[in-house]
Amino acid sequence: MFAYLVRRIAYGFVTVLGVLMLLFVLFFAIADPDDIARKAVGERASAEVYEQWKKNHGYDKPLIVNTDHGAAEFARYTDTLFFDHYRRMLTFDFGRSDADDSPIAGRILAGAVPSLSLTVPLFVIGLGVGVFFALLVAFFRDTYVDRSVLVLCMLAMSIASLIYIIGGQYLIGMLLRWFPISGFDPDPTVAYRFLALPVLIGVVSGFGADVRLYRTVFLEETNRDYVRTARAKGCGDIRVMTAHVLRNALIPILTNVVLAIPFLFTGALLLESFFGIPGLGSLTVEAIHGNDFSTLRTMVYIGALLFILGQILTDVSYTLADPRVRLR
């Protein structure tokens, strides 16, 4: 297990190096630093302002080879955008925003709180509701309960999430006035009022797909031989479901959701921007609109790190949930 983890992390590191290479090509070779600087300072800005901006944002070096230094000097290769990019990303020194000069690390930390306060409840409630209803329909399989929930799921799945957002804001926010339509407050005693509606809408829009997926997993398990054994020793329906079927079905379900856990951190793009929640989803969307390349670069990098982390977590969760799996 330990040796496995070390190896996985080493592979992960190699993957990160590859991701950084891609980012370099996209953000420095294809998106020209001169263009970025020109856009940031405006067409009319003087040459000094322009050069100063490039220097402040670390765009003032050659891409890969710095010919100011002699052929024998290290600096010929280290005093470059390429080397700086790797050095800064790997040390989590993200620098300043191309758009408003604010430190990116600070903005990410500030955005993580609203994001997590939206995505964590959404994740936990969504999983609980999905598993509960799936268990229920699997329990009542081939009856009208099962069929009506399935129809409901299909309906729920065929409606776009935008409709849920706009419809929910209109119905619950405007007509019923139960919760505010948008905004956020870090004070937990107030925050829940802002979060209730986006969480509800997030749960509803994920409901259909989740229940259908989990139901399939449960039904597959209910047909297994060990379930018959459990009945033969006198387990009742509920005990069969909870002590035997659920325990086995949780393996594919858990490993499916563990992959998603790191991404709770990056927030929910659509919900955050529609509900005015100043999280990392909003930050990313703003960065796209505002030509904020340095922030965008950082978010993509963090996304890649989280993905690698998610995969390692998934493997570990397999060993925890399933005694048959041993990592070597």
Next chain:
Amino acid sequence: MSKPLLEMQNVSVTFPSGAGRVAVVDEISFSLDEGEVLALVGESGCGKTMAALALMRLIPKPGRAEKTSRITFDGKDVMAASVDDMRALRGYDLSMIFQDPMTCLNPVVRVGDQVVEAIRLHESVSYGAARKRTIELFERVGIPDAEQRFSTYPHLLSGGLKQRVMISMAVATKPRLLIADEPTTALDVTVQAQILELLRELQRDLGTTILLITHDFAVVNELADRVAVMYAGKMVEKGTRYELLKMPRHPYTEGLLGAIPHAAQRGHELNEIEGVVPPPALWPAGCRFTNRCPKAFEPCEGTLPPRIETSGTGVAWCHALAKASGR
């Protein structure tokens, strides 16, 4: 004479097929006295497992036992018993061992805890006491290092050990009736003999009544007092072990016995029954063995065979037998 422990009368199990339902078990009857071992024999697919599951009331949907079936276990009407009554019965007075120990244990629960569950579902004992009993049971059924094995998971055990776990689970509450559904079929030959020996010991020590399902006459010979032979959902012959093995009357039983290697005479061809069991949809209206029977004649295909008493204890259902006995 006291009443039998189990009476199965006209038990039918049907599955939907096309427009109607097809009876994969068709009006079979047999009974078991306390302490007796009855072997239910027949080729794969003839309905042995479904007959046993009818008794457990565990027939998988969309199958069902027909209302006309009468099942009496220990004086209780099984067909009419409530869900709670059945739950109390299953795993307590009425236990079952299944064919494939590889898939019949829960893969993510420690094997010891699976036996503990069987005990604690029916008796209000502490976990510690049930655990102690489980370890004793493991020792009793010949699982080495019982204490350590308690905490292992099924995939770490061999097929034979898994079946021993299944057996200890089934006998944990000293059931009145143990159904053993092909308990050795999925195992290696050497392990088969050990498991049979274990069953015989348990039967002798505990006096458990056993319904032994098998398609192997060697197993019948080892354990059974009486034998019931099924073919394509129908009972074809019943009798004592001696009668069935030494003087089978029904052509199907004769065929089955002839198909066993050591029963065939040296130098002669192995005497197999021609063809295979047809699927339920293609069963003839009369005797279902007609198209494979060497003695089939005119009435076999269209009319149900008559019940012939072959001895004081034996019966068979066969047109050819009826003709031979002059009826």
